[in-house]
Amino acid sequence: MRGVMIFVVVSLLAVLPARAEEVIVGLSQNRVSLTVNYEGSEILIFGAVRREAPLPDDSDLDIIVTIEGPPMPAVIWRKARRLGIWVNTESQEVRAAPSFYAVAGTAPLSDILSAEADLTHRISTRLAIFEARGPDPRDAAAFTEALIRIRQGEQLYQELDSTVALQRDTLFNTRVTLPKNIVEGTYTARIFLLRDGEVLNEGETFIDVQKAVLERWLYNMAYDRPALYGLMALALAVFFGWGASALFRFVRS
């Protein structure tokens, strides 16, 4: 595995144009298939830093890796007690929130990323979410924090401080686990090279997450040909319901 990785990195190094410090990225897989027994998968993100100039010795090199699932609008509801029972009473819309977001660095984000760079590149989880402007900004924050908290609980948002391994200021790798409840779509992996909190260079690569053939077929049919899908669901119900009892009668007699 490591041999292949280094070979890939070295061959990539040879073809890229020159710049001061540049990131080159590879992925262990760029396709994830949501099959019937999908239980999550681990993605290895690796790469190297290519540099023309000698290594500066007055600052440390840091790397941040993010993986972002397809962004979607969301509505966050808050429950309150009404007539003794808990009911959704208030809601706040979010224009777009990544359906999956993992961020990993060579050290905790606050130590290696300046606030300005975070704003420009939208790296931290909080900034990856596009909030809708609410009448009360403090209250809106509570809703966004709830969104992050709930998705962190489902492993959909992950803050993986200091899980990127950097060797000799050149080779790096990290692992991110995609949980079982991810949605399909194109996932973007971004890799940032940083010095003194500022982004020097950014690399990007994509992971294609798709339902497997049968699941894709069922899903498309449910939405594109709902009448046919409904009839199929009924046919299955009749077949299994009637078939099984006929079979049991046959076995007993």
Add this chain to the structure above:
Amino acid sequence: MQIYLPIAETSVNAFTLLGVGGGVGVLSGMFGVGGGFLITPLLFFIGVPPAVAVATGVNQVVASSISGVLAHLKRKTVDLRMGTVLLIGGLLGSIIGIWFFNLMQRLGQLDLIVQLSYVLFLGIIGALMLQESLRALRRSKNPHAPRRKLHTHNWVHNLPWKMKFRASGLYISVFPPLLVGVGVGILAAIMGVGGGFILVPAMIYLLGMPTKVVIGTSLFQVTFVAAFTTMMHALTNHSVDVMLAVFLILGGVIGAQIGTRIGLRLKAEQLRILLALLVLAVCGKIALDLLLTPSEVYSITIPGRF
């Protein structure tokens, strides 16, 4: 082993699913009930979104009642005329229910409505069943206690538009069966149940139908209303998950065979008390979820997803 559900877009444990289907199948075999009112809440408990649980639950009802209705049709214990009137009401009710279901989903209150209907109906039915079976148990110990009269003439028999239902030996207005059908159709669409638990008592006590045609006729109505409701959910919500349905149905048909045999060995009164307690337990669990302060007061919905 995890199973990925393509419509619910989440994974659940295959054995849990087979267990839910099988367990409810055993109970439905033992007690002769459809089991939809247990499957749907159990699916909530294992994390299937309520919209998918309801639509798939009603699909499962078709599977669990189809062989019963065929057997009753063969034995001619179905009042087809009464069944048709109930069915027309049921289809109307299903349309109303689907409309209400979709409205509540848009307003973000679907989970609440589904939970509230379960608490209400399971509570009433469980309490009535418990009372009835306790009374039956007392009666079996003391055979001289007065019995309740089964069939009485009441306001139901004074309505216009009378119709002859020969198989049931009834000459009554079409409105009561039509309205009963509408009510059952609404419940099927909102709760993902067949509605037999409402239909059977209504047919016996309200319409005064003879018991020999009650089960067959109710199965007839339930099967077609459930099939229609499945289609409506598939067409408007796209929320029927066939992968989930297949596992529930497989577990259910095998469980029902086992349940029927267990049921033959137990006493009817004790069985009914057990079922009543079970219904009340499920009701209590859902009620607690509504009453107790939740650990997380926020929840997320994604427009266009479940």
